[in-house]
């Protein structure tokens with residue numbers, strides 16, 4: 001059974017994320033050095049103090065933002081000259097309003113604009129999926145904002161690099177696309193500190209770190225693996241002594257940083273390259289999802305990102321939706337003939353019986369598919385719904401991924417809702 005869900009759902013990548021005990025337990029300021037402090041909330045908020053004013057890096061999810069500000073204002077109340085957003089996910093931009101003062105400049109990489117417009121454009125699509133993925137009640141969906149309806153807070157946007165100096169401290173910002181296309185890294189050569197957002201450790205959790213979500217199944221555009229790899233190389237080339245993450249704890253020491261980031265990069269590279277080799281060998285996506293396993297030497301868990309989903313994401317990111325089967329070109333999906341198959345089998349009871357046998361034989365996914373078939377014939381069939389619940393519960397028993405577990409629980413809730421009242 002899953003044990004970590006509560007602890008790691010302070011995660012990134014999100015749009016309104018559940019508060020967690022883990023985040024709240026650590027909600028006091030961490031001193032990184034004499035000039036840099038961190039408020040570890042649903043996402044970490046950083047304060048960099050200079051003799052001419054402060055710089056805030058990321059602002060936490062809206063629900064945590066005020067608390068983060070109070071914590072860091074207790075350290076320094078100097079004017080906020082700049083807010084830097086490592087990327088446009090809601091768990092990093094929810095507190096802009098609390099920090100913004102007259103004259104505060106807000107900096108993001110230029111792709112931020114499209115990212116937040118994309119999120120707003122598909123708000124009605126994402127809202128229910130986010131509520132499942134992040135285990136929170138569905139947020140209200142307002143009227144459609146249009147294709148370009150998001151609020152754009154940044155006052156400075158850059159493409160590749162942007163630099164400024166404040167109080168003698170140089171801030172070098174560089175585009176490092178990874179978890180999102182607008183990801184940026186903030187490099188402070190004075191302190192040899194790199195703030196890298198969610199490009200390493202898109203989730204707060206103890207070691208072993210999780211493989212990332214090259215594709216997040218709540219719904220994301222492809223996250224190009226090669227860009228992500230290049231961005232980690234960009235960070236490594238800076239030779240930082242401290243790496244500050246969007247969620248996880250700081251990493252100290254050049255050797256440790258190199259070890260961790262290299263391992264993470266190489267794991268992404270491995271999964272990417274194996275997927276590409278398989279595609280070139282004519283293998284279909286499901287075969288590759290089964291075949292590609294992360295070597296144990298990488299020592300990464302799959303509590304947050306899942307290798308098989310990433311394989312699927314990389315495959316689809318390169319090739320799009322068509323699988324090469326002529327029957328997939330049309331708008332009647334395989335499920336359009338499920339009721340016919342049920343009739344052929346002699347009724348939903350026969351198909352459900354087979355589902356239970358599959359379950360008994362240790363094949364819960366096949367059992368789940370068979371309940372899809374039964375329920376296409378009779379959506380309220382109690383035996384089929386009960387078999388479905390059993391299959392989903394069986395899958396939960398061996399599930400280690402927080403997001404997968406959220407979707408399994410969602411499936412169980414939905415099936416129970418359809419069962420006749422006892």
Ligand SMILES: [Zn+2]
Pocket residue numbers: 011012013014043089091092198202246247
């Ligand atoms: Zn995040």
